[in-house]
Each structure stands twice: as structure tokens, then as C-alpha cells.
Amino acid sequence: xxxxxxxxxxxxxxxxxxxxxxxxxxxxxxxxxxxxxxxxxxxxxxxxxxxxxxxxxxxxxxxxxxxxxxxxxxxxxxxxxxxxxxxxxxxxxxxxxxxxxxxxxxxxxxxxxxxxxxxxxxxxxxxxxxxxxxxxxxxxxxxxxxxxxxxxxxxxxxxxxxxxxxxxxxxxxxxxxxxxxxxxxxxxxxxxxxxxxxxxxxxxxxxxxxxxxxxxxxxxxxxxxxxxxxxxxxxxxxxxxxxxxxxxxxxxxxxxxxxxxxxxxxxxxxxxxxxxxxxxxxxxxxxxxxxxxxxxxxxxxxxxxxxxxxxxxxxxxxxxxxxxxxxxxxxxxxxxxxxxxxxxxxxxxxxxxxxxxxx
Amino acid sequence: xxxxxxxxxxxxxxxxxxxxxxxxxxxxxxxxxxxxxxxxxxxxxxxxxxxxxxxxxxxxxxxxxxxxxxxxxxxxxxxxxxxxxxxxxxxxxxxxxxxxxxxxxxxxxxxxxxxxxxxxxxxxxxxxxxxxxxxxxxxxxxxxxx
Numbered sequence: 001x002x003x004x005x006x007x008x009x010x011x012x013x014x015x016x017x018x019x020x021x022x023x024x025x026x027x028x029x030x031x032x033x034x035x036x037x038x039x040x041x042x043x044x045x046x047x048x049x050x051x052x053x054x055x056x057x058x059x060x061x062x063x064x065x066x067x068x069x070x071x072x073x074x075x076x077x078x079x080x081x082x083x084x085x086x087x088x089x090x091x092x093x094x095x096x097x098x099x100x101x102x103x104x105x106x107x108x109x110x111x112x113x114x115x116x117x118x119x120x121x122x123x124x125x126x127x128x129x130x131x132x133x134x135x136x137x138x139x140x141x142x143x144x145x146x147x148x149x150x151x152x153x154x155x156x157x158x159x160x161x162x163x164x165x166x167x168x169x170x171x172x173x174x175x176x177x178x179x180x181x182x183x184x185x186x187x188x189x190x191x192x193x194x195x196x197x198x199x200x201x202x203x204x205x206x207x208x209x210x211x212x213x214x215x216x217x218x219x220x221x222x223x224x225x226x227x228x229x230x231x232x233x234x235x236x237x238x239x240x241x242x243x244x245x246x247x248x249x250x251x252x253x254x255x256x257x258x259x260x261x262x263x264x265x266x267x268x269x270x271x272x273x274x275x276x277x278x279x280x281x282x283x284x285x286x287x288x289x290x291x292x293x294x295x296x297x298x299x300x301x302x303x304x305x306x307x308x309x310x311x312x313x314x315x316x317x318x319x320x321x322x323x324x325x326x327x328x329x330x331x332x333x334x335x336x337x338x339x340x341x342x343x344x345x346x347x348x349x350x351x352x353x354x355x356x357x358x359x
Numbered sequence: 360x361x362x363x364x365x366x367x368x369x370x371x372x373x374x375x376x377x378x379x380x381x382x383x384x385x386x387x388x389x390x391x392x393x394x395x396x397x398x399x400x401x402x403x404x405x406x407x408x409x410x411x412x413x414x415x416x417x418x419x420x421x422x423x424x425x426x427x428x429x430x431x432x433x434x435x436x437x438x439x440x441x442x443x444x445x446x447x448x449x450x451x452x453x454x455x456x457x458x459x460x461x462x463x464x465x466x467x468x469x470x471x472x473x474x475x476x477x478x479x480x481x482x483x484x485x486x487x488x489x490x491x492x493x494x495x496x497x498x499x500x501x502x503x504x505x
Binding site for chain 2: 050051054055056057059060083086087088089090091092093094095097098101102103104111112116117118119120121143144145146147148158172173174175181182183184185194195196197199200203204237238240242244245247248249250251252253254256258260277279281283
């Protein structure tokens, strides 16, 4: 797989970059896209880039999308590269998603959940028909409003808490260990993995890859009978505790998507029949990704629950080592680099073999 | 976080407000005491954490950009910690934190900076809540056999 240094082509490379920049800009008579336009009008693209780029910064994500000519995997790569230039100053306290300022919140297992079902901004119940009115510009849309009582620090209890109280679902407690969570930006991932390493890997994993794996579990490759216990999207407070200050402070509200999947479980030698959980949490409004993450998280817990391994989504080595689109695109695309010597050797070998078989 | 202290409250408001709004409110203070930098505004990252299932083991969710700044004003240290990459935002937050720790400035900064910014944040939140509320599902029970 080795490739050798090749000289030449310098001018061609420079011109290729100049051509890219010019084509990316397009017709000069059209106004250039602003970062603010991308942030607001392509918000879901920005969210995907922040989640998989593993860096929450809407301005940088918008810039990356503009720079990458709309290629989101390329934008994710740019964001990942940028983050390596900054020092890590703090670790936040774990987000308290119960205190989320909810922008959307649904449960598919209980009709009457405390806090209610709020659809938020969603495509879910809209016909997938092209809206030609949108092709014209200067459309104006007014958001609907319904005043509610003042309640700025509301807590929205989790809809699956009722199952927890009856001990019908596997509980999710903090272990006593003081171990720092695994960090794949600083440690190399080795199997077998713990759930903290898997969740970090999955939350930055390629959406398409996870979606395919999640779908495979539903089609029978590692069935786990999922229900969407709760999906919530909204803003949560990020809290850090700087040593030099000595107390906790909130530094921002960030938008996240949280998915709690509830899965049927027949029980094992150690565990009585109960429901089990799959968890999805991503930066931004990223529902399809967060749902896929929750399904794959549950699938990867097969060993923990003593389940038979029957699908690729349950194989942590396969899933975790192939989920990252920055690594994956790099290795796939490196095939474009010159392999002239390699190939020459292979060619000679085939000629040789052909000659021998003819004799 | 246990019920926030007055300082935690103003630091959160300073961090969550937009740099543009903050700059505008600070201008209304007129001339403020001179200050020096103990730490120039610096951009870095915070690793944001979550918990499995929302309540279980902690895990690393991803990073966010943060900017921090420490100023010194009349022997008092003011700290600014803000999400994002605005150096000016962190500086102004540190300046306000410094002023708010001084008796002769506290009320004035509360009135001219903190309270207007807080009102704006609450108003924004309220608007969002009202929009979300408009999408709340009201279920009707269907009567059978009619």
C-alpha cells in the first residue's frame, strides 16, 4: 500500500485549487452566501457538521459548509482539523437534559406524558411533496404562538421514569467508580469497550453508517424490539467549574437531541424480564442520527445482556472501527494518490504468472 | 447546580447574552475604571459531557469553543467565561464581573447591564416556549359504537 513521492504537477495543483474556488463561488452576478444565511437557512446541515465534527460552534460549522462547497463530510473534516489547533481548557459537568428548554418532545409509548407531547418544528406529518412556492423568493412565514404561564426554569420529567419506578426497565445509575470517562480524542480505542467509549464514538459517527446499521437491527440482524420511549430536542445549559474560580458557572445554552429507546428483553439467568435502554444524544437538532445512535447503542449491549450475537450491529469491533467518516473517507480516498510503483509490481507479477501458465 | 449565587447568576447572564447586546449595555455605563489583563482573552475548548440514559455513566459528547479572560480593576479580579470565540465578549464579561464586585458599581451595573440583558434572554426563551406550546398535541378520546 506504499506510495512514493512524485515530483511535478505543482502548477496543475495550484490551478485545481483556483478552479475549485472559482466554481464554488459560482456566477458572480449572484449574491454570495453569508455565514448567517447558512446558519439560519441550512441549520440542519450546520447541526450535522457540529455533531460529527464533534465541535459545537455554529459559525465555524457554517464556514466549513461554505468552504466545502456543501460537501458535509468534507466540512466535518475541516472542523475536526480546526479543533486540533485549540487547547482544551475545561470539561463540562454532565448535561442535565431533564432541565432542557424543550423545543420538541414526543413519546411513542405513553400518550399522556407529564409535560405533554410537543411536535415542535418537524417534517413528520407533512406530505413529502415539492413545494414550488418555495422556489419563488420573498416568502414570509409567521411562527404560531400560544402563550403559556411564566415558568422559566421548568423541568420536563423523563417519560420512561414511570417504568423505572416500577423497576420494569433496567435502571441507569452512576457507578461508584471515580474513573474519568474514556476519551477517544486522547486514548486509542481497544475492544472490549465500555459504554462511555461507545457512546462517544457513536455520537460523532457518520449518520448514514449508523442509520444503515440501525435499520439492519429492525430487519432482523440482531432484533431488539425498539420503541421510541422519548425524543426531546432543546437547549441545555453547559456548566464548567474553573479551578481558578472555585465554583460552577454556566457558559452557554446549547441545542441537543436526546433519544431514549425502550427495548423488549426476555430476561437472562441473572436478570428478570424487563425493558432495556438504548441511548442517543447529539449536538443540535439531529433526530434521525440520535435515533440511529440509540438503536445501535442498544445492539452493542448484546454481550452485557447475554444475548446471542446474530447481527453486524452487535459487533463492536466492526461498528466502532468503521463508524468515523473522517477516518473512512481518508482511507478510501487515499486510493487516489499515486500508486504507480505498487501497480507496476502487480502488473509484472500478473504477466509473470500468465507466462508461466502458458508454458 | 445548587441554587445559584448572585455572582453565578450574573456570570451566566453575561455569558449567554450576545456580544452585540452586551457591548451596547456596557456603553450605557459611561466611563468605567481602568483595568489591566491578568489573562488576555484566550480561545480554547471545553469537552461537553453527557450521561448514558440521561442519568447514568458520564461520557464525552464532544467539544465546544469557549473564550476566557481575567482582568484586574482596583485590586479586584473579574472573570469572563463565554461559549464561542468572541474575545471581546469574554473581556466585557470579565469587566462587568469586576465592576459587580465593587459596592459603588454593583447597583448601577445590575440596573444598566444585567437586568436589561436578563429581560432579553427571558423574552427570547418565552417566545420559543410559546412557539413550541402551539405545537402541543391535544388528544381526544374517540367514543365507540355511536
